[in-house]
Amino acid sequence: MDNRMVSVAAEEPLIMGNQTFHAVTDTISKIIEGKTPKLWYLAISISGSVALMFFGLIGYLVWQGIGIWGLQIPVAWGWAIVNFVFWVGIGHAGTLISAILFLLRQRWRTSINRFAEAMTIFAVICAGVFPAIHVGRMWVLHWVFPLPNQMSLWPNFRSPLLWDFFAVGTYFTCSFLFWYLGLVPDLATLRDRATNKIKKIIFGILSIGWRGGNRQWKHYELAYLLLAGISTPLVLSVHSVVSTDFSVSILPGWHTTIFPPYFVAGAIFSGFAMVMTLAIITRKIFGLENFITVNHLEKMNKIMLVTGMMVGYAYSCEFFIAWYSGNIYEQFAFINRAFGPYAWAYWIMVTCNVAVPQIFWFKKLRRSVPVMFVATIFINIGMWFERFVIVVTSLSADFLPSSWGYFSPTKYDIGLLIGSFGLFFTLFLLFLRFLPMIAMSEVKGVLPQADPHHHGHDIANRRRDS
Template sequence: MSSAVREIDNTLDVPGQRAALITGGHDLGSLTDVACAPWEAPRPPRAWYIAFGLSLALLAVLGAMIGYLVLNGVGVWGLNNPTGWAFDITNFVFWVGIGHAGTLISAILFLFRQKWRTSINRFAEAMTIFAVVCAGVFPGIHVGRIWLAYWLAPLPNQMAMWPNFRSPLLWDVFAVGTYATVSMLFWYVGMIPDLATFRDRARSKWKQVVYGLLALGWTGSSRHWHRFERAYLILAALATPLVLSVHSVVSFDFAVSQLPGWHTTIFPPYFVAGAIFGGFAMVLTLAIPARELFGLKNIITPRHLDNMCKITLLTGSIVGYAYLLEFFTAWYSGNPYESFVFKARALGPYAWAYWTMIGCNVVAPQLFWFKAFRTRVWLILLVVMCVNIGMWFERFVIIVTSLSQDFLPSSWDYFRPTWVDLLTLAGSFGLFFTLFLLFCRYLPMVAMAEVKTVLPLTDPRAHPHPHVPATRAFDYNPDEFDPAATSNPRDAREERP
């Protein structure tokens, strides 16, 4: 299936002419066929089984590590005094950061009328939800006695005391909780019309019932679409400040404290830029194999990858600027503790982590200035893998270097992760990819209803003489459709010398 789809380069810009967002000359029916193919195929590709098996194994590792932690306490991690936060909060901030690109693509690009978002927004939203699930694991397990994790919630305890609402850790509970809820709503509401498509194409009774229940009885009524579009616009308008607020609040966990290296006002914008940066890298990491594997090359086109690479370059440069400015602030503050922390970051015991971060986050994305790096999938994958690693190290550097060398040299200690730390991190990827692979197979991966609106032939103004008789039979069989066999005069226009 994958090799059958021709890839058409639509990254060239011709003045006065908009490049096609969807290639392959699709009409509504063939587009639906292609988007539903991963779900309608009797069996997913072999690569899916391999990836799913690996992810399930890693998920089992995560379960085992959490069980081991619960039975023994947080002493099984490499935490020491003064490094009381290390892998746990690093992983939390890393996953929450990844969870931001989904809402950014969905909401902010929607408000900016960036039509290219339609091909990738479902992906990105799903990625958001699964990343937030992974993120939610870590604050829950790092509290030690996890059966008391409900103390995070705004409930009175046995002494009738409520949480302290002036603490950033409590703001975090509200911010991440709201973000998870609104992201789920946004994802599900956007998916209702596509679930209805699945319901209408389902062959087995079970699928009809399950997808029918999920689709809520959607009929595509224009009166419904009217309210649906308004609700979607409002959700986008609400989610945009939300996504900015959530990572700002996460950064308050650090910035509101008095620790040198944490106590800076640059943290909220710096964290938000980093989250978008890391999130786009993860979207690319997921989208490139998925479009290859499920024959979506005409929907997620080279132009989409190109655009995402450009945003990665932009946000990567913002992050690099923030790194520089941190050093400037440390020097300009005249505070010896602040200056010490930053000197220690670059030259101290964690210099290896710091320079890994600089190499991966600042240097690697600069390759995206070159078009060759934005159009060859292997090179894109290479760079975004660097970014994924670099963004994890960014959080590690911020958290561990600031803590391990605090005010009192006598209490300094070097943090070394234990095997439990490392396997828990690996296991969280298992949780993420298990959920993502299930999503690819069982839910509409492409926002079909939205992609249809960016096809040129769906614009009513493009058809001055609409009274054309139907050319396709009603009782058509979607399986008979072969995207490779489609030849359309439009292709010739898209292929440039």
């Protein structure tokens, strides 16, 4: 029953530098308690300006209408949907790390789960903006809720777009609750360390009076386990439901049954790439190399290699099925994707998502921080292009050649994509400054001395059991 009884003596320690419990508290808390680094001000002034531009552009969009985008017929879903799928995909890594790796008892997750979860929440916020502004009349967005209204109008529950709303809404709520639950013990730590009254009150309220007694931990741990258990099917279902937005239609290139697993693999792939990008920068700036070790990064690279191969498999499987189906429209859609007017986007996608992760077969490259940093950037770009390829190429050339078209983005499309990064990084920087970015209580729990049998006589027994 007890997973901590498995001997890990042969493995390298999860946390480097022979940390004591107090050293863990100190290292992580001091980031929040200490002086704000100048670099942080610089970073947030840039990302904050970009985020302001984002809100400005949304304001202009509401004023002017979605005609300011490059949307037309046949490409009536453009960058807004691409960005939505891209950000939701990124938002999958956090819950995967916190839920699935928790159930699989991957204890190395404790160093990265907090900020991966934070990243998830911010990515889903960015994602949620796009469909909301895409509806055009966003002031009647509440019509997607099944709420009684004066028109006696109810949503159509057979529509994947409505499923999407429920799936993403639930995902955001659950991820947020999960994140907050994990934060409570750490917020209590900050409350107990607080030196001034304002901090004491704020952290006191946020930590809801956590006392860390075993009578509380008992319920807490089960709540965590249950949330992990219900988040696991949820994280797999969200991108599956997103994929039904496409696959339930009859459009060639969209109407395929491989979409749900293909989207989920892609989501994990892109989410890990984004977690890695952020982790590599953060550990360097805040000197957290002992907590987020090269071993952690290597493990994540392995997951990216696996999911990258799954994505590559999906690309080739789509081609095979198009040929095997004997459907000329389906066949054309895929040949057009790889060799048509959007071939450049297709090959960027294949290069970034299939070729680049292959470097992780080599241990040396897998453990090289600069190499993996560059690779994750490529993967982030490649995964955006994947969604662009899926959304735009399929729409631009469907059944009738007379209704084909070519999509070009306007400056507003580009501005909103860049702007969403501004919002994302602003939220992330605020998180780094004001909340503990590494789950202190969980990291303490994986230190060797946390095990009550650590100094005891029964280490030999544990070896025998495992």
